[in-house]
Amino acid sequence: MTESNKNLIKIDEKDIEKHYTTAMNLINRFNYSNKDSASDSSASSFSMTSSLSNNTLVELNKSILNVTPNDALASESQHKVIHALRRALSVSTAINEQYTNFSGLSDLEEKIKRNQYLTDEEKTRRSEMSKTLTIIGTHVIASYIVHALGAHTTTSNIEAQTYTIDVSSNLNALYSMLNGLNENVKNQAKSDEVLINVVVDYFEKVISNNQRHVEGLKHLSAYESNTFFIEKDKFEVHGFDKISKNATKKVQMKRVEPHEVVGNAIAKQHCLKIVKKLLCYDFERKMNPFVEIGGFPFTILGDGKPGTGKTTLIQMTSTLLSDYCERLGLPYYYENFSTDNISEYQGKSAQNAKAFINNVMNPDCLGFGTIDDIDQIAGKRGDSKSSAGQQEVTAVLMESFAGAKTIVRGNCIFGMFTNHAENMDPALRQRAITRFLIDGPKTKEDFADLFYILSKNKTEIPYGDNEPLSTQEIQTAVQESYEQHNKPQEPQLLEVYEATVKQLGHEFESFEDVAIYCDNVLSVYPDFSGRSVANIASSALGRASDADLPEEWFEERSVFIDKSYEEKLEMIKSYVKKLEISLILQEFNAYMDSEFRSKNKSDNEEVNERVRQARLNEKASLLLQKEREAENNQ
Structure with a gap:
């Protein structure tokens, strides 16, 4: 039967x-x-x-x-x-x-x-x-x-x-x-x-x-x-999971074109790449060739200071996906999980989180699920400041992103975005396969472009000597941004890196060299684990498979979308690069920079909190002493 x-x-x-x-x-x-x-x-x-x-x-x-x-x-x-x-x-x-x-x-x-x-x-x-x-x-x-x-x-x-x-x-x-x-x-x-x-x-x-x-x-x-x-x-x-409608959802969201995203070259590159990777999903096979090739970014984490462009990146990614899907007649679903989904009733927050996951993972559509300000939504386990609802959400997300029953088909991507990655549960943070720093505008051209975009052509103020938005083209900025990760940015990690190179006596050449780097990192960062290595490897594979797929593939269905799974796989393979040691190192440094950045912020917050508490205790002791002296003098 x-x-x-x-x-x-x-x-x-x-x-x-x-x-x-x-x-x-x-x-x-x-x-x-x-x-x-x-x-x-x-x-x-x-x-x-x-x-x-x-x-x-x-x-x-x-x-x-x-x-x-x-x-x-x-x-x-x-x-x-x-x-x-x-x-x-x-x-x-x-x-x-x-x-x-x-x-x-x-x-x-x-x-x-x-x-x-x-x-x-x-x-x-x-x-x-x-x-x-x-x-x-x-x-x-x-x-x-x-x-x-x-x-x-x-x-x-x-x-x-x-x-x-x-x-x-x-x-x-x-x-x-x-x-x-x-x-x-x-x-x-x-x-x-x-x-x-x-x-x-x-x-x-x-x-x-x-x-x-x-x-x-x-x-x-x-x-x-x-x-x-x-x-x-x-x-x-x-079980009793709620089934979502297999409808193409017309996303009501502010439209943002790629050239309107100022700065954030690597983040923009990642978002543009994942859009085309999602479009390669085969609806008949219920599988994406990029899952088989390796490096499909099922979960991503973008962190940075407030006002650096996280929401704009979400809007840009959803705009691109919505436009492609409408042109190609593909079903597309977008959903954001927000603080509105946190409930005071026991179990309700977990139920809402499961519904969100199931809606986005529906294998009959392309899904993009975002959790903006995730540090406010998913609480740290064991943290007294986290509500029961927040911890329920954390448990559901951890199980869904890398649990025993997690099936990655390559039809959806979950994006976690935060200003304070240090406030995330470390185990949840480590479930992010791909990470990028969202640092916003950094150069004078970036700031000039930002003024230009925000003025909305309602001014006659001249731009200057350069062409507006000319530096926002990804190809002109992304290579330089990736090269920044040839060495770590965080001082403590940089020390480990330089000590490892000195220990080796040469630059990194083999997996054993990288393994020595891992061992040295573990000595100063005990949370470094096999999952960290898996995420770094997956992200590096993702970089290697970040082929510039021809735009013609996604203009008419017959060119690529309607091909068989096997044909799609062969077409994609012809554009995939070999995995180089430089890619692994760049992704290793980018990943661990993010971890050290979060750890340092978390440690600083804990130190500041302990100092604040010690001062309060000292004031309380002095006040209590004065009250006792006053009682004795009566």
């Missing part, structure tokens, strides 16, 4: 298609008896915003076709909805069968069929498993619909009404859920465009409301320890 690979369960098509007839019969018609009053909220924890009659003949297929009553044939949109519903019901049944077998519920049901006695313990277990099965079934149906139809939604102000779902049994949940959908289609869907919007919105609300039942469920391991995968639809179910 299935093919198992560790936690991956692939559902065979025949195990889905065998349920088509039953599913279609249900979509055509069924009798629904709503025993509970519409205003009785005790029937379910779901909210109720509309009332239903007690006995209803639900003809969902007919309601969908009646969206265009003057046309006897189903429109393309109606066909998509009906097909998705039939498929969703069948997929849900197939996954429920998997849970029934894995959990042992099937054995208990078999005993009942044979009229065998169930012990009290078995009766309790059967009841608990049946409840879990109901919530799983509801989640899978709703998730599949959002997955299948999400890409076809449009911007709309119409929202689906929310109806009570009776979770007392799997069948009751199914009937009440489809009945609520039927009412929405009849009352809200006045056109094909609105039909899909209403259907997707309805099931998104079902997913959200269904989460309320998850807490307290028992016997979940048979479901949550597995990932269920439908090859034909590229549909994955991971």
Whole structure:
């Protein structure tokens, strides 16, 4: 029936298609008896915003076709909805069968069929498993619909009404859920465009409301320890994670062109390179050739002083991705995780962080997820100043960026940006594969260009002797910026570097030479680890694979995007450079400069805090002494 690979369960098509007839019969018609009053909220924890009659003949297929009553044939949109519903019901049944077998519920049901006695313990277990099965079934149906139809939604102000779902049994949940959908289609869907919007919105609300039942469920391991995968639809179910719409999201963000980013040559170079690397993702294979080649920058960290251009770089990167994807017809999703996602309720911040990760990692679109001011969002573990919500976010990000279940497909990149990298949890900071310092404008040309851009052509003040923005071309600045990392910038690391060169008696030539450098760094920086080496190596590979891919590849789909994975891989390989020792050293120094910079700032802050606390203690002691002297003199 299935093919198992560790936690991956692939559902065979025949195990889905065998349920088509039953599913279609249900979509055509069924009798629904709503025993509970519409205003009785005790029937379910779901909210109720509309009332239903007690006995209803639900003809969902007919309601969908009646969206265009003057046309006897189903429109393309109606066909998509009906097909998705039939498929969703069948997929849900197939996954429920998997849970029934894995959990042992099937054995208990078999005993009942044979009229065998169930012990009290078995009766309790059967009841608990049946409840879990109901919530799983509801989640899978709703998730599949959002997955299948999400890409076809449009911007709309119409929202689906929310109806009570009776979770007392799997069948009751199914009937009440489809009945609520039927009412929405009849009352809200006045056109094909609105039909899909209403259907997707309805099931998104079902997913959200269904989460309320998850807490307290028992016997979940048979479901949550597995990932269920439908090859034909590229549909994955991971526990009760929320599925995001596979829609190209038109990002509402200030447009920033590359030449408008002043200074920050290396940071700008990185951002431009990752845009083209993302575009190489193969939607059929669900893999990016750059992951196979090595050096795909799954996580990046940009740190620098306030006002040096972090937000501008985010806007530039998103502008480029959005423009490319719109031109090539590729789905693109952008999301920023902000302090608004930190909740005072236990577990809610972690839930928000997981939703953010899942939205961006959706394998059916290109994703760009940013966490601006991450030092304010993800707290240090064990730090009394960090809230519980912040530490929840830290745990989720660490697990998602480099955890046992992390799968890097090369369809998304997460960017962490901060003014104070020293305030990040060190383990989270070390999960950033690629790092760059965002130092903003530094030369007189940079500052002149900044004035020129900010004046917005509303002045007649002459620029000067040079051409405006001429020095912001990346090729003229980036090589010099990289060469700055031939030697470390941080004094303590520079001492280690120079001592290593002296110890070797020559410049770096081999991996063993670099290993001696690592050993010397470890003696002054105990947090240096295998992960540090992996990140440095990955970043160096990324530099080697930072090929200047031809712009023509991304002008028309037929030139590159529509090629097979193997063809894309060979085309890219022809542009990839060999890994040189100079690249490894530059990335080593850039990475460790960032670590030492953060460590030194953190140490200075701790020293200052201890000095402040010592002074407070001294003042308190003097005040206490004066009070005691005053008491003795009375």
